[in-house]
Amino acid sequence: xxxxxxxxxxxxxxxxxxxxxxxxxxxxxxxxxxxxxxxxxxxxxxxxxxxxxxxxxxxxxxxxxxxxxxxxxxxxxxxxxxxxxxxxxxxxxxxxxxxxxxxxxxxxxxxxxxxxxxxxxxxxxxxxxxxxxxxxxxxxxxxxxxxxxxxxxxxxxxxxxxxxxxxxxxxxxxxxxxxxxxxxxxxxxxxxxxxxxxxxxxxxxxxxxxxxxxxxxxxxxxxxxxxxxxxxxxxxxxxxxxxxxxxxxxxxxxxxxxxxxxxxxxxxxxxxxxxxxxxxxxxxxxxxxxxxxxxxxxxxxxxxxxxxxxxxxxxxxxxxxxxxxxxxxxxxxxxxxxxxxxxxxxxxxxxxxxxxxxxxxxxxxxxxxxxxxxxxxxxxxxxxxxxxxxxxxxxxxxxxxxxxxxxxxxxxxxxxxxxxxxxxxxxxxxxxx
Amino acid sequence: xxxxxxxxxxxxxxxxxxxxxxxxxxxxxxxxxxxxxxxxxxxxxxxxxxxxxxxxxxxxxxxxxxxxxxxxxxxxxxxxxxxxxxxxxxxxxxxxxxxxxxxxxxxxxxxxxxxxxxxxxxxxxxxxxxxxxxxxxxxxxxxxxxxxxxxxxxxxxxxxxxxxxxxxxxxxxxxxxxxxxxxxxxxxxxxxxxxxxxxxxxxxxxxxxxxxxxxxxxxxxxxxxxxxxxxxxxxxxxxxxxxx
Numbered sequence: 001x002x003x004x005x006x007x008x009x010x011x012x013x014x015x016x017x018x019x020x021x022x023x024x025x026x027x028x029x030x031x032x033x034x035x036x037x038x039x040x041x042x043x044x045x046x047x048x049x050x051x052x053x054x055x056x057x058x059x060x061x062x063x064x065x066x067x068x069x070x071x072x073x074x075x076x077x078x079x080x081x082x083x084x085x086x087x088x089x090x091x092x093x094x095x096x097x098x099x100x101x102x103x104x105x106x107x108x109x110x111x112x113x114x115x116x117x118x119x120x121x122x123x124x125x126x127x128x129x130x131x132x133x134x135x136x137x138x139x140x141x142x143x144x145x146x147x148x149x150x151x152x153x154x155x156x157x158x159x160x161x162x163x164x165x166x167x168x169x170x171x172x173x174x175x176x177x178x179x180x181x182x183x184x185x186x187x188x189x190x191x192x193x194x195x196x197x198x199x200x201x202x203x204x205x206x207x208x209x210x211x212x213x214x215x216x217x218x219x220x221x222x223x224x225x226x227x228x229x230x231x232x233x234x235x236x237x238x239x240x241x242x243x244x245x246x247x248x249x250x251x252x253x254x255x256x257x258x259x260x261x262x263x264x265x266x267x268x269x270x271x272x273x274x275x276x277x278x279x280x281x282x283x284x285x286x287x288x289x290x291x292x293x294x295x296x297x298x299x300x301x302x303x304x305x306x307x308x309x310x311x312x313x314x315x316x317x318x319x320x321x322x323x324x325x326x327x328x329x330x331x332x333x334x335x336x337x338x339x340x341x342x343x344x345x346x347x348x349x350x351x352x353x354x355x356x357x358x359x360x361x362x363x364x365x366x367x368x369x370x371x372x373x374x375x376x377x378x379x380x381x382x383x384x385x386x387x388x389x390x391x392x393x394x395x396x397x398x399x400x401x402x403x404x405x406x407x408x409x410x411x412x413x414x415x416x417x418x419x420x421x422x423x424x425x426x427x428x429x430x431x432x433x
Numbered sequence: 434x435x436x437x438x439x440x441x442x443x444x445x446x447x448x449x450x451x452x453x454x455x456x457x458x459x460x461x462x463x464x465x466x467x468x469x470x471x472x473x474x475x476x477x478x479x480x481x482x483x484x485x486x487x488x489x490x491x492x493x494x495x496x497x498x499x500x501x502x503x504x505x506x507x508x509x510x511x512x513x514x515x516x517x518x519x520x521x522x523x524x525x526x527x528x529x530x531x532x533x534x535x536x537x538x539x540x541x542x543x544x545x546x547x548x549x550x551x552x553x554x555x556x557x558x559x560x561x562x563x564x565x566x567x568x569x570x571x572x573x574x575x576x577x578x579x580x581x582x583x584x585x586x587x588x589x590x591x592x593x594x595x596x597x598x599x600x601x602x603x604x605x606x607x608x609x610x611x612x613x614x615x616x617x618x619x620x621x622x623x624x625x626x627x628x629x630x631x632x633x634x635x636x637x638x639x640x641x642x643x644x645x646x647x648x649x650x651x652x653x654x655x656x657x658x659x660x661x662x663x664x665x666x667x668x669x670x671x672x673x674x675x676x677x
Contacts, residue, residue: 140613
């Protein structure tokens with residue numbers, strides 16, 4: 001009898017877990033979906049970066065002419081973003097702060113600012129007003145957006161980064177239809193530029209007006225946009241995006257600027273301003289294969305950018321200034337070069353024609369949440385390029401790990417060849433809360 | 434007399450036969466309506482389960498209107514919060530708050546990783562995307578053979594096993610044109626959500642392409658609700674959470 005009881009108990013212990021597994025049930029606690037009138041969240045990031053310096057490059061000479069470095073430079077970066085919102089009836093307030101921390105050879109630095117801080121009123125489901133600091137992010141391009149008239153320039157090396165907005169007042173009016181035109185929306189923007197209000201945008205004491213008209217017409221997204229008011233030359237543009245098949249999307253942007261201005265070095269290193277009409281466009285595709293490889297290809301042309309000759313003259317100015325400083329300690333030419341750097345020569349993709357190609361493979365070898373990718377960017381005017389392999393893992397809830405390296409190469413006097421670095425390796429660890 | 438009986442018999446069979454034949458497309462429309470009202474809101478939790486038992490969860494709020502409009506916004510985890518997706522017929526977009534503008538996506542991609550793809554997450558009525566080619570009637574269930582109406586649909590063919598009494602799916606196989614199995618969806622735990630909505634609260638899926646992996650979709654607070662067309666627009670995507 002005792003033996004039977006032992007066998008019964010053994011069977012019970014063996015059966016119960018099996019039964020539990022068989023009847024696996026999933027719970028969905030409705031408390032976790034209860035809507036609150038407020039939300040608080042954030043993101044913390046740690047990003048060490050190793051730079052391999054190119055000590056013959058123009059931008060190395062411009063930055064380190066009086067403080068030469070070795071082959072490598074190590075930098076530690078941190079970022080804290082906090083966001084919060086409060087909603088009551090038709091009103092909402094949203095804020096997002098950003099703090100960048102940096103520790104490098106030159107010491108430690110910290111910069112904190114509001115990326116966004118605005119209030120919204122939504123009197124109707126198809127009408128909304130926003131006032132405050134906000135990012136608008138117009139355009140369909142992944143790496144570049146020539147029609148982003150009211151945004152700061154995107155970083156093509158990291159296009160998915162959060163961006164700082166501008167202080168503005170805007171509205172969204174939406175109307176839906178039956179037929180080939182499914183949606184129409186209008187987004188007017190009032191964009192002031194005064195002391196302490198968007199004062200880095202352009203000419204001061206101007207009230208600019210911008211707007212975007214959006215149409216979903218014959219399954220194609222189409223936007224028409226404009227900006228006028230005097231802080232920057234008047235500009236007009238359009239963009240489009242359409243799925244040709246389920247796995248192939250095409251997109252494009254075009255912008256026209258009247259009286260676009262740029263500074264170029266003249267004889268003796270003195271800069272002069274050139275004024276021209278400018279046309280800028282982007283054409284791109286996004287293609288997904290049956291094995292989950294996403295390819296993005298974009299070509300960007302900007303005739304407001306610098307030509308090969310203009311860029312070459314600029315590099316010569318730096319070279320001359322560097323030699324002059326080494327020989328005599330005279331910094332005049334280098335100071336001139338630094339001014340020109342701030343006016344546009346140091347910005348990413350400052351020249352006229354670029355090709356961007358990105359391959360990203362979702363979950364290869366069945367490794368969930370793992371996405372390796374390879375990004376190449378080429379200046380098609382001088383055939384200089386950068387190549388960035390990347391490994392991204394998001395398998396742990398709210399954590400993101402990204403390891404990437406960049407090779408930057410080109411002949412002397414070329415765009416990528418005169419960058420400060422030959423390569424860079426960075427690790428980014430991010431946590432969302 | 435015998436001739437008259439035979440004629441009567443033939444007449445009865447002729448009259449009765451159409452009553453027994455199953456109209457596949459009508460049956461599919463019934464299955465669709467039993468799965469969800471034409472316009473509704475719901476909450477869903479997606480759980481990706483790895484072979485070693487590790488889980489990753491996502492919570493979404495979803496709204497649907499008519500046969501071809503559906504939109505979702507992620508409310509958890511923190512890393513995904515605020516991401517929203519929109520589907521208008523064959524058009525799909527993803528709005529990531531950091532990127533700030535909607536990007537076109539395709540039905541075969543997955544915004545959450547794992548076995549569920551965008552077509553599963555932004556599911557329209559089956560009737561809107563498929564025609565029924567054949568119905569096999571079994572003792573307790575129907576087996577519907579579906580063929581995609583256009584090439585832009587995520588799966589070329591579906592096989593739907595539907596409970597005969599409840600007219601709700603119990604299993605769906607998603608196949609390629611060449612009948613290769615892409616994934617299987619299992620509909621479980623039929624639950625009364627109120628307002629006349631009785632439907633499976635859990636959908637499990639596995640795939641021979643993801644051996645050992647499993648994804649689960651759990652429904653909560655499925656409710657009839659009507660929305661304005663303007664809700665299903667790119668401009669509204671960043672405001673979807675205001676509908677909760």
